[in-house]
Amino acid sequence: MKVAIVGAGxxxxxxxxNLEGYADVVIFEKNDVGGLVSYYCTGNYCIEKFYHHCFKSDRELIELAKNLGLKVTWRIARIGYAFDGKIxxxxxxxxILKYPHLSLIDKIKLAVFTLKSKRRDYLKEDDRGVIEGIKEELGENILNKFFMPLLKAKFGEYYGNVSYAWLLARVAIRSNRKLSGEELGYIRHGFHRLxxxxxxxLxxxxxxVRRIEKxxxxxxxxxxRFDIVVYTAPLPTLDEKIKKAAGIQEIKYQSSxxxxxGAKESxxxxxxxxxxADSNIFGAIIEHTHFMPFEDYGEHIIYLASYSTPNGWxxxxxxxxxxxxxxxEISRFGLSEEDVNWIRIFxxxxxxxxxxxxxxxKITPYRTKLKGFYVAGMTSPPNYPERSMNGSIKAGIEVAQAIKEDFLL
Ligand SMILES: Cc1cc2nc3c(=O)[nH]c(=O)nc-3n(C[C@H](O)[C@H](O)[C@H](O)COP(=O)(O)OP(=O)(O)OC[C@H]3O[C@@H](n4cnc5c(N)ncnc54)[C@H](O)[C@@H]3O)c2cc1C
Structure with missing residues (x-):
C-alpha cells in the first residue's frame, strides 16, 4: 500500500x-521540514522562525518528545500588557489589582467569567459573534479596554467575524494558571531538536505537489501512482476539483x-x-530569553508578532x-537600532x-467523501479552539489510525 503525504509539518x-511498518510512505515537502515550526540558524544556535511554547495539557507532544529521548522544560512565563505606551x-x-485601565468591578467580572468558563456549553454560542457576546456579558469597557486589542492582534482585519464559542473555549483551556503566572514548556535549545x-x-x-488526480x-x-493521499497542507492550496469531490468546506485563514x-538589550x-494594545504594526512582544536562559544564546531574542490576512496590507x-x-515601532518601547544585532522577517x-x-x-473530518483521500492538520478536530503543535501531532496520529482501520488492519 503506497501512501503520499502532502506536507512535512x-x-x-x-x-x-504512525504508519511505519504498515505502508510505504512518501512525504512531499515544498519548503522546510517542520512547516510552521521550521527554524532559523545563526552561526551559534537555532531558533524557531515563529515563537513557540507548549502547555501542560499537550499530552501527545510531551509523549512524542519522551519517546524520542527529549525532555520538555517548564518555566513560569510572565506576561504583560502595553497600553498607552506603558507596559x-x-x-x-x-x-492585576494595580492595572489602571479596568475598574475593580471589571476585574471581578473578568475573574468570575474565567472561573465559570470551564462549565459553559460553548457549542451553543457558535453562531454568535465575539463582539456581541463580550458586550452583552461583560460590558463595553472590558470589550474596549481589554478584549478588543487582543482580538485585533490575534485575527487582524477579521476580528469582528470570530465566534463567541471560540473565546469561551479558549478561556476555558487557558484558565489553569498558578498565582504567580502560567507554566509553559519548551524543548531546551529549540523545537528543531524534535x-x-x-x-x-522518514x-x-x-x-x-502541483497535481493530484483521482x-x-x-x-x-x-x-x-499512490493508493492513499493524506493532505496536511493549508486547504486554500488544494486543487478545487479535489476539494469539491472530497466535500471539503471553505475555511478562511489568517497569515502571520x-x-x-537578536539584541544587546531586552x-x-x-x-x-x-x-x-496600541500598535497597528505588531500585537505582541515576545522575549524568548525571558523564558529560556540568556546563556543558551548569548544575546536577547525578541519576536515582534503580527497577524494579518493573505491579502492584508x-x-x-x-x-x-x-x-x-x-x-x-519597537524604538517606542526603548529598543534602539544600535541595540539590535540582527533582524529577520518571517x-x-x-x-x-x-x-x-x-x-x-466546518471542522475538517479526517475521512473525506473521496475514498482514499484524507485531511489532517490545522483544521482537524484536535486543533479547536486553538491550532497548536500538539493538535497537529494528534491529528497525525488519528488520521493514521483512520487509514489503518479503513485499509490496513
Ligand atoms: C506565529 C505562530 C506562532 C505559533 N506559536 C505556537 C505555540 O506557541 N505553540 C503551539 O503549540 N503552536 C504554535 N503555533 C502553531 C503551530 O506551529 C501549528 O499549528 C503547527 O505547527 C501546524 O502543523 P501542520 O503540520 O498542521 O501544518 P504546517 O506546519 O503548515 O505544515 C504544512 C506543510 O505543508 C507544506 N506544503 C504546503 N503546500 C505544499 C505542497 N503543495 N507540496 C508540498 N508541501 C506543501 C508546507 O511547506 C508545510 O511544511 C504557532 C504558529 C504560528 C504561525
Whole structure:
C-alpha cells in the first residue's frame, strides 16, 4: 500500500511515524521540514522562525518528545500588557489589582467569567459573534479596554467575524494558571531538536505537489501512482476539483508576520509575553530569553508578532519595508537600532484558521467523501479552539489510525 503525504509539518510527520511498518510512505515537502515550526540558524544556535511554547495539557507532544529521548522544560512565563505606551505586568493578584485601565468591578467580572468558563456549553454560542457576546456579558469597557486589542492582534482585519464559542473555549483551556503566572514548556535549545528526531528515517522528498488526480481506485500525485493521499497542507492550496469531490468546506485563514531580533538589550525587565494594545504594526512582544536562559544564546531574542490576512496590507509589504517599520515601532518601547544585532522577517501566508461564526460545523473530518483521500492538520478536530503543535501531532496520529482501520488492519 503506497501512501503520499502532502506536507512535512508536524501533522504530516506524525502521520508518517504512525504508519511505519504498515505502508510505504512518501512525504512531499515544498519548503522546510517542520512547516510552521521550521527554524532559523545563526552561526551559534537555532531558533524557531515563529515563537513557540507548549502547555501542560499537550499530552501527545510531551509523549512524542519522551519517546524520542527529549525532555520538555517548564518555566513560569510572565506576561504583560502595553497600553498607552506603558507596559504593565499582569501576573500576580497584586499586579492585576494595580492595572489602571479596568475598574475593580471589571476585574471581578473578568475573574468570575474565567472561573465559570470551564462549565459553559460553548457549542451553543457558535453562531454568535465575539463582539456581541463580550458586550452583552461583560460590558463595553472590558470589550474596549481589554478584549478588543487582543482580538485585533490575534485575527487582524477579521476580528469582528470570530465566534463567541471560540473565546469561551479558549478561556476555558487557558484558565489553569498558578498565582504567580502560567507554566509553559519548551524543548531546551529549540523545537528543531524534535523536528530533526521525527524526520530521521522518514522518506521526505523536497518536492512541491502541483497535481493530484483521482485515477481508478487510487491517485496520481505529480504523475506518480499512490493508493492513499493524506493532505496536511493549508486547504486554500488544494486543487478545487479535489476539494469539491472530497466535500471539503471553505475555511478562511489568517497569515502571520514575525520580526525575529537578536539584541544587546531586552525590552522589558522580565516579561516573556507582552500584548501590545496600541500598535497597528505588531500585537505582541515576545522575549524568548525571558523564558529560556540568556546563556543558551548569548544575546536577547525578541519576536515582534503580527497577524494579518493573505491579502492584508502588512503581509504584502516587502521584507525591507517591514524591517524598517518594526525597528521604528519597537524604538517606542526603548529598543534602539544600535541595540539590535540582527533582524529577520518571517511570513506564513496560511498560518491558522479564522474561528468564524459557525466554524464548529466546518471542522475538517479526517475521512473525506473521496475514498482514499484524507485531511489532517490545522483544521482537524484536535486543533479547536486553538491550532497548536500538539493538535497537529494528534491529528497525525488519528488520521493514521483512520487509514489503518479503513485499509490496513
Ligand atoms: C506565529 C505562530 C506562532 C505559533 N506559536 C505556537 C505555540 O506557541 N505553540 C503551539 O503549540 N503552536 C504554535 N503555533 C502553531 C503551530 O506551529 C501549528 O499549528 C503547527 O505547527 C501546524 O502543523 P501542520 O503540520 O498542521 O501544518 P504546517 O506546519 O503548515 O505544515 C504544512 C506543510 O505543508 C507544506 N506544503 C504546503 N503546500 C505544499 C505542497 N503543495 N507540496 C508540498 N508541501 C506543501 C508546507 O511547506 C508545510 O511544511 C504557532 C504558529 C504560528 C504561525
Amino acid at each position: 508536524l501533522a504530516g510527520m506524525s502521520c508518517a511515524l 504593565y505586568p499582569l501576573n500576580t493578584p497584586i499586579e 523536528i530533526e528526531k521525527m524526520r530521521e528515517g 522518506n521526505v522528498r523536497k518536492e512541491e 485515477i481508478g481506485k487510487g491517485f496520481e500525485v505529480n504523475g506518480e 508576520v514575525c520580526a525575529l531580533i 525590552v522589558t525587565e522580565d516579561l516573556y509575553w507582552t500584548n501590545v 502588512l503581509f504584502n509589504k516587502s521584507n525591507d519595508e517591514l524591517r524598517k517599520l518594526y525597528l521604528r 511570513k506564513a501566508k496560511y498560518s491558522g484558521p479564522i474561528y468564524e461564526k459557525g466554524y464548529l460545523k
